[in-house]
Amino acid sequence: MENNQHINTFDAMLKQSLEGSQMPVPAGVWEAVGSSIGTKAIVATKIAGLKLLILKTLAGIVLAGGAGFGIYELVKTNTNETVKIDQPIIVNQSSPLEMAIDTVFPAQISESDNTVTRKFVLNEDSMITYSKTETSGAKESENSNFDNNVPKATEVAVPKPLIETKAPEKQVEPNKVAEPTKEAPKTEPIVTPAFPEPPNVFTPDGDGINDCFKIEVENEKMFFLQIFSSEGKKVFETTDKNNCWNGVNMNTGELCKKGLYTYKLLYELNTGFKKKESRWLTLL
Amino acid sequence: MSQPEERNILLIKGCLAQNPKSQKALFDTFAPTMYAICYRYAKNSDQAKDLLQEGFIKVYTKLGEFKFEGSFEGWLKRIFINHALEYIRKEIRQPDMVNVEDSHELSSTTIQFHELDTQKIMAQIQKLPTGYRTVINLFIIEGYSHKEIAEMLGISESTSKTQLHKGRHMLQKMLNNNF
Structure with a gap:
């Protein structure tokens, strides 16, 4: 059938033109990836x-x-x-x-x-x-x-x-x-004291790697973690260091969209050491 | 094992060792090909750039999962395609997409593809509606079946077929008019 032949030719040529093709990479991508x-x-x-x-x-x-x-x-x-x-x-x-x-x-x-x-x-x-x-x-x-x-x-x-x-x-x-x-x-x-740096990119996709964001801390007597979206809305809060954030908005129950989040962490160790910090977190 | 695969293995091991030079080399080696993939799945260059950037962050995060079996480039490609599909899935389930009238007429003129330049075809592909573009990519270029595409996108097989048909028709028209 001529119609099918056209289709096959078209598909084959399209595939040949596009498969494995390359394009010049836009500036700034490596810098963004590298810093991340x-x-x-x-x-x-x-x-x-x-x-x-x-x-x-x-x-x-x-x-x-x-x-x-x-x-x-x-x-x-x-x-x-x-x-x-x-x-x-x-x-x-x-x-x-x-x-x-x-x-x-x-x-x-x-x-x-x-x-x-x-x-x-x-x-x-x-x-x-x-x-x-x-x-x-x-x-x-x-x-x-x-x-x-x-x-x-x-x-x-x-x-x-x-x-x-x-x-x-x-x-x-x-x-x-x-x-x-x-x-x-x-x-x-x-x-x-040495404080563990959590990964700042996490991917709650169930693959077992960086699926849930948590802070590792030991010998603490107080722990308070909050995570905010880029619009400043609170999506997670806990006082238990064993709770991790799986990307779900605790208020709506929905999975948060990808992007940048900030977390605020406040902790006090048994040594009396206290720290408050804010950092970026990327949800992928 | 082919030479490029051997080189890839060295690169991967370097990246797993967090060697910054290997990380950059891996990017330089594959970014142009991966960008072309992102480009034909994206609706514009900005989105293509985002897909490339986020895709690579995923690659470095997941590199430890690569089993050193099969082609590394194929593994990379799947990461980028899957990442693009995550964006697309939301758009593609719009109800109006399913509502396509039958059009069995293919353009009568056969296009002389060898005269066409890849980037120009890419530009036309980006102009297609998301559903058409995605199915054309998955079916024609990547070689997935309608059944697989239906599963990947959460649509029915017949929708996948209709989208392909309609998309192919539109693309042919666009290419005829533009070349």
């Missing part, structure tokens, strides 16, 4: 001869300050060398592929005026150790006995490729990690 994937998690990057590795999740909790701009310090625990890094570090999810050499933890974050200092401690023995900031001085813990000699943030010490100095047979001792939130000194108001 870069901010959600923890990481490995090379800066001035130093290799920062990775924060592994511990009992499902990402022990990390998030990515951000600010002053970064690395402290080698055996020599107290400090390396100041004043460029942003992308903090990403941990990677089994590079989980080998030294381990760096953003142990503490201190804030003053508009400067945030995140302190990383790097131990050649691959033992994860937390440090206090240079201002926390007096109080010591078993994992921070080097602290008294830690130079001020302004004293930049030698950047040196730490990877090569590593003793490869040493093992990471994950148990050492569990302590930081408990050890955060109560008397030091500007020191914050």
